Amino acid sequence: MALIVQKYGGTSVGSPERIEAVAERVQRWHAQGNDIVVVVSAMSGETNRLIGLAKAITPDPDPRELDVMVSTGEQVTIALLAMALMKRGVAAKSYTGAQVAIRTDSSFGKARIESIDDARMRADLAQRKVIIVAGFQGADDDGNITTLGRGGSDTTGVALAAALKADECQIYTDVDGVYTTDPRVVPQARRLETITFEEMLEMASLGSKVLQIRSVEFAGKYNVPLRVLSSFGEGGGTLITVDTEEDMEKPVISGIAFNRDEAKLIVRGVPDTPGIASRILGPIGDANIEVDMIVQNVSADGTTDFTFTVARGDMKKALSVLEKVAQDVSAREIISDDKITKVSLVGVGMRSHAGVASKMFAVLAKENINIQMISTSEIKISVVVDEKYLELAVRALHTAFDLDAPSA
Amino acid sequence: MALIVQKYGGTSVGSPERIEAVAERVQRWHAQGNDIVVVVSAMSGETNRLIGLAKAITPDPDPRELDVMVSTGEQVTIALLAMALMKRGVAAKSYTGAQVAIRTDSSFGKARIESIDDARMRADLAQRKVIIVAGFQGADDDGNITTLGRGGSDTTGVALAAALKADECQIYTDVDGVYTTDPRVVPQARRLETITFEEMLEMASLGSKVLQIRSVEFAGKYNVPLRVLSSFGEGGGTLITVDTEEDMEKPVISGIAFNRDEAKLIVRGVPDTPGIASRILGPIGDANIEVDMIVQNVSADGTTDFTFTVARGDMKKALSVLEKVAQDVSAREIISDDKITKVSLVGVGMRSHAGVASKMFAVLAKENINIQMISTSEIKISVVVDEKYLELAVRALHTAFDLDAPSA
Structure with missing residues (x-):
């Protein structure tokens, strides 16, 4: 007997039939004696339909009114799921975000939760009711x-x-867990039984779009055991936990993330003086361009090369900003390249294991893959390589770091 | 400068284009210095779409959950209209029923309003904001x-x-007012400038489905001047007012209503004893069949004929109830007829004018229309005739009672 929060995304509740399937799953967990709180998204496509209606009125809808409208998507789903459970003889009750009550600040469209009143939910759970809450609002x-x-x-x-101090928060999605890397690139990729919050954050921000980063941060902060699993299958998914540092079996590397959506910009031959980085990156930030990796090589002749990466879609904009900055900082030239990819090894294990970086570089060298940039953090090593090497690099590293699934 | 409540139905807000048209109209009234509160329905078709989703889950959805779902229809419209007004530079703010706050009892699906808190609205109106409230919830x-x-x-x-003591409540619909009778039957039918609440109630319940009866009762009770007008044209519509009894110009008859959806049942030759009516109608009521007209002829040979009308859809069910009752009350026979129609003259003027009934009968006699049943109230005379005479009867009466529009 446990208190479990289950969250089902838009695809999982995309049709009346799928809502029935969710109801069946909820019923099963409930029948095992668990207390269940379900969070649902809008049926897939619904939020876009609503936004389309708003855009038909105005390209720039008022944020408060947009929230009034868009929030109806989840409101429909909670009612449908409650009906489906009651049909099965399971007592259920739906709540909108306002009803539950989830208090947020007033940043319409991107509000932050300030508090949750659990009184109503506690009373319902005491009566063995399944509680269904509209997500996202x-x-x-x-x-x-x-x-x-x-x-x-x-x-x-x-x-x-x-808020409820639940035993587990289960995020049902259309994948059955977090993998060592993208199975489309490496067929031998394995589902991870567990991964730490920190690793998950690195994996998520690097392109493994299983979970919203914010929810992982939140779960880590409040120490909520988070499990990602498939709403279509029956597997155990991946449990995201705090790093206990006691797990001796913990592998050095948990996974390999990569991101194709990168472009590189090099400002060559700028004077190696204090403040040069901010004089280059300041105007980039002012233009609302997000910078990912930043590398500055050691100075040779009193000048240095300053390199950074941005999302590919921002490269042109970044170039035009740099052209103005170039004169200001007396740069020799500006070079750009959007045929690159970033490959990262992620693992809390590397904290205590030396030699991960050198092993990585050796593996890539053996495959004749040239490394263009390197950046490291405590639990991550990222390299930028020519994008044509992406598959080769990820597969070679996946094998070298013992991530391949045992062959059947 | 007045405080005006405007209500727009589903057809009037059925598409983004129509919502724009409503916004334009609201802007015009607002620019004239009026304070405006707008009530909107769901976009036409939306409520049925939502109910269809619920029915796909269960034929018998939980009423509370159905309300959670169905109420989203209006919630979408209020946001869209607010956006459309803001685009035009008109300050506007939407409220759901719960937000405004409209307090009701807990009869889901058919709740009754208990109170309305006007504090928020007053504050917004003081700032010259247009208030948009979700109807129906x-x-x-x-x-x-x-x-x-x-x-x-x-x-x-x-x-x-x-609640706001508004100067006028305007109901925008797809007709441009209340007519002396259905213009599809009588091309010379005229739009009425005014009609009393009582007349409107009789007209509405008799088939002129312009306004919900309950809202007319409500308006009468709280003395709210109610105006029905078209959301597509510019006419002044029809003002529904209290009967001042001072209007000497008031015509005897305001309009002619009719109802094709009637079936007649005759219980022949029942003993003319006290309690016979309730012994016949009791079981009909128990079977949830609504009875409209009831006529009992004067007894001749100690037995009497008892006649009543029901909605056509209920005739078969009523017949099967009567077959059991027939033995119990020793009736000679049961006769049914669904080829009938009810035609009614409505007008507060007839209170003080004798001879309306006899004139009506004479007009019908002149056309050789046989009257099957007669029933009267203070401001209404209804007759049942063979349905094939409907058009003839209504046209003849319309002309005879001076309701025809002056020919151009």
């Missing part, structure tokens, strides 16, 4: 409806689990 | 979402007008 102090932004249903699930 | 004392039942947006409009 809340209300501010004045009762205005707010939304947490896209993907915010994960955050709702984790926040409810934290 | 409210919340009970526990914050559960309730709906007022189909067509309930009219009731919301009238209730808000009453």
